[in-house]
Amino acid sequence: MSRGAGAMPYGFTFDLRGLPRSFFQELLKLAYSLKIHRRMSHAARYLVKKFRVQEITGLNLLEAISLFEDLLEIQVLNILNRDGFMAAGGRKVLFLPHCARKYMDKRCRAEFDPSTPTYRCMSCSPDCLINQASAIARERGYDVYVLPGGSCIPKILALRRYDAAVGVACGAELKLGYMALKRLGIPGQAVPLLKNGCAETYFDVEELRKLL
Numbered sequence: 001m002s003r004g005a006g007a008m009p010y011g012f013t014f015d016l017r018g019l020p021r022s023f024f025q026e027l028l029k030l031a032y033s034l035k036i037h038r039r040m041s042h043a044a045r046y047l048v049k050k051f052r053v054q055e056i057t058g059l060n061l062l063e064a065i066s067l068f069e070d071l072l073e074i075q076v077l078n079i080l081n082r083d084g085f086m087a088a089g090g091r092k093v094l095f096l097p098h099c100a101r102k103y104m105d106k107r108c109r110a111e112f113d114p115s116t117p118t119y120r121c122m123s124c125s126p127d128c129l130i131n132q133a134s135a136i137a138r139e140r141g142y143d144v145y146v147l148p149g150g151s152c153i154p155k156i157l158a159l160r161r162y163d164a165a166v167g168v169a170c171g172a173e174l175k176l177g178y179m180a181l182k183r184l185g186i187p188g189q190a191v192p193l194l195k196n197g198c199a200e201t202y203f204d205v206e207e208l209r210k211l212l
């Protein structure tokens, strides 16, 4: 679930891996308890200060709030779509971002299929996130696409009918992905990137494993 190839949905880069997991848990809890998950700038501002997000990540306040509002919305959408996703039988698909490959040059042995377009991971590196995520998903019967950009998703969904979908991308792109799935009536789940950029992006494989 990502936007067009090469496009950066945020005008800034982020790396949230230094933040404690409790930050996200508390953010979600607070939004839910206040029933303001769609308009929670105030709560986000409070937690950004409490967890010293600016010092840890280098984001400024507005960037941090914009980012966490997106992440929060993704968590809420995951919860709202969970039952439908779990009830879906049939064919499931996982969309992964190519920027999370271990290598972005010739050392990556993935084959590129321009007709889809997608990369086919050839499992050259056991510690590559794409390799790990693909292995888990295939074991569970998912088709896996490693996408150069989110613009490929409508094409894939038009070519092949899927009954449920999981995507990994940054929060802004996941929200777009969710909208695309909603139009097609496909229940989805999403895992947000914890580090964005054009290369060496990062997501939590264990979080993905739990969602699949």
Ligand code: SF4
Pocket (backbone or CB within 6 Å): 101, 102, 103, 107, 108, 109, 110, 120, 121, 122, 123, 124, 125, 126, 128, 129, 130, 131
């Ligand atoms: S494991 Fe797959 S995606 Fe990762 S670098 Fe190797 S071929 Fe590329």
